[in-house]
Amino acid sequence: MAKQVLVAGASGFVGSRLTEALESEGYSVLAMTRHPDTYSGAGKPIFGDVNEPASLRSALADADAAYYLVHSLARQDFVEKDAEAAKSFGKAAADAGLERLIYLGGLGREGADLSAHLRSRREVEHLLGEGGVPVTVLRAAIIIGHGGISWEITRQLVAHLPAMVVPRWATTRTQPIALADVTRYLLGVLEPETARGRVFEIGGPDVLTYAEMMRRVAEVHYHRSLYMVVVPLLTPRLSSYWLSLVTDVDTATARNLVDSMSNEVVVTDNSITEIVSGVPMGYDEAVREAFRQRAAARAEVVNVSPMSRLIRRATGVVRPVLIDKVERDHRQSDTAFLRRRIVVAITLAVGATLLGLSFSVRQGDPAFYPLTFGLAATWTLGSLLSGPLHLGHILLGGTLRRPIITSIGVGLLLAALFVLGALVIRTIPTLAEFRRRRARLRPTGKSVDHLHDHRWSMALLRNCSFVAHCSPPLAYGIQC
Numbered sequence: 001m002a003k004q005v006l007v008a009g010a011s012g013f014v015g016s017r018l019t020e021a022l023e024s025e026g027y028s029v030l031a032m033t034r035h036p037d038t039y040s041g042a043g044k045p046i047f048g049d050v051n052e053p054a055s056l057r058s059a060l061a062d063a064d065a066a067y068y069l070v071h072s073l074a075r076q077d078f079v080e081k082d083a084e085a086a087k088s089f090g091k092a093a094a095d096a097g098l099e100r101l102i103y104l105g106g107l108g109r110e111g112a113d114l115s116a117h118l119r120s121r122r123e124v125e126h127l128l129g130e131g132g133v134p135v136t137v138l139r140a141a142i143i144i145g146h147g148g149i150s151w152e153i154t155r156q157l158v159a160h161l162p163a164m165v166v167p168r169w170a171t172t173r174t175q176p177i178a179l180a181d182v183t184r185y186l187l188g189v190l191e192p193e194t195a196r197g198r199v200f201e202i203g204g205p206d207v208l209t210y211a212e213m214m215r216r217v218a219e220v221h222y223h224r225s226l227y228m229v230v231v232p233l234l235t236p237r238l239s240s241y242w243l244s245l246v247t248d249v250d251t252a253t254a255r256n257l258v259d260s261m262s263n264e265v266v267v268t269d270n271s272i273t274e275i276v277s278g279v280p281m282g283y284d285e286a287v288r289e290a291f292r293q294r295a296a297a298r299a300e301v302v303n304v305s306p307m308s309r310l311i312r313r314a315t316g317v318v319r320p321v322l323i324d325k326v327e328r329d330h331r332q333s334d335t336a337f338l339r340r341r342i343v344v345a346i347t348l349a350v351g352a353t354l355l356g357l358s359f360s361v362r363q364g365d366p367a368f369y370p371l372t373f374g375l376a377a378t379w380t381l382g383s384l385l386s387g388p389l390h391l392g393h394i395l396l397g398g399t400l401r402r403p404i405i406t407s408i409g410v411g412l413l414l415a416a417l418f419v420l421g422a423l424v425i426r427t428i429p430t431l432a433e434f435r436r437r438r439a440r441l442r443p444t445g446k447s448v449d450h451l452h453d454h455r456w457s458m459a460l461l462r463n464c465s466f467v468a469h470c471s472p473p474l475a476y477g478i479q480c
Contacts, residue, residue: 145179188276
């Protein structure tokens with residue numbers, strides 16, 4: 001009997017629930033993590049990195065069995081990285097004398113034209129066992145639970161879009177399973193000798209297409225219909241860009257998942273029922289449970305933005321619900337955050353320059369329209385590239401997606417600062433001349449007399465409007 005169990009990926013979506021379940025069953029849990037000093041989940045944190053073989057030997061030294069719940073889906077080279085990691089982990093497990101390894105892989109028919117993601121999962125199954133330790137494999141499709149990437153794509157698409165044009169993969173069949181059932185199966189194959197070294201397929205009772213899954217979420221949680229039009233024109237690459245704009249999943253992860261969505265992932269072998277008893281949760285109930293998990297997680301998060309703290313100290317009466325920063329729906333890759341910050345910085349710099357120049361243009365100057373439309377294009381393109389599009393919107397029904405008041409406040413404050421800067425430039429002859437030469441504008445004569453003319457006022461209103469409406473996603477990039 002395994003007394004001490006190591007969980008690789010203990011801080012992840014499935015691992016964090018599994019460690020709790022193992023502890024509740026009386027097992028001594030070693031939670032392997034790269035950051036044991038900040039780990040706050042169940043089990044004893046222990047340092048281990050699948051990319052550092054030496055750390056695996058020490059982490060596995062006292063374990064009797066281990067769960068392997070690690071993948072590198074957010075990387076472009078995830079196939080090679082996952083293969084190297086599986087080899088290292090399997091060898092270290094053999095050296096430590098473990099009784100068995102348990103791995104959570106992906107469904108998909110053998111011999112089918114599997115995606116790179118699903119082929120990689122199959123390869124990991126074999127590489128883990130090359131060291132000689134028996135590997136028990138559970139293969140699953142989409143796992144329904146708060147924090148899972150595939151589930152988050154489903155939930156966010158439904159939450160943010162009242163209707164959508166979907167690619168052909170939306171008609172592919174899949175067999176989703178509730179997170180609670182995945183945890184139950186993982187726990188159930190730990191001890192039985194008949195489960196040792198075998199491959200099992202697990203799934204919920206409902207076989208649905210991805211389109212049907214999204215429609216059911218709309219009906220069960222949002223109490224509305226979801227209109228869809230299937231088109232064959234969206235390639236996996238275009239689909240991944242679309243998902244990264246509408247959801248907060250980065251492009252690399254979205255691309256790898258979309259590639260797999262063309263493969264039918266349905267249970268064809270129910271032998272798991274011989275080992276683990278119990279009836280799996282239906283899809284509708286799994287959806288309700290995922291939203292309950294999300295509500296509980298959001299209630300525990302207290303994450304106030306710097307602007308929120310400043311306003312609170314200044315007034316002491318601002319309601320937190322209007323300005324508090326809400327948590328991210330799941331962990332994004334460092335690459336995605338870096339890209340967003342770079343886009344935000346460039347957009348702010350270019351937008352500030354164009355806005356200041358457009359406020360300085362005299363009535364009738366031909367530069368007025370290029371500057372105004374250039375500013376509009378800059379903010380719009382910056383908003384799209386810094387994505388997702390939905391950030392900044394408040395959804396009805398009690399769900400605060402993003403504190404739009406803070407973001408609009410940031411936009412209007414920036415607009416006010418740009419106006420002030422333009423006025424200061426006009427009052428200083430040297431700066432006014434420099435500005436005129438750089439923008440190739442005619443001398444304006446008086447410095448501020450034209451502030452009241454119609455076209456300048458229209459430019460002010462138009463530019464403030466662009467800033468106010470485009471600032472939410474950009475302000476998100478600054479605050480996150």
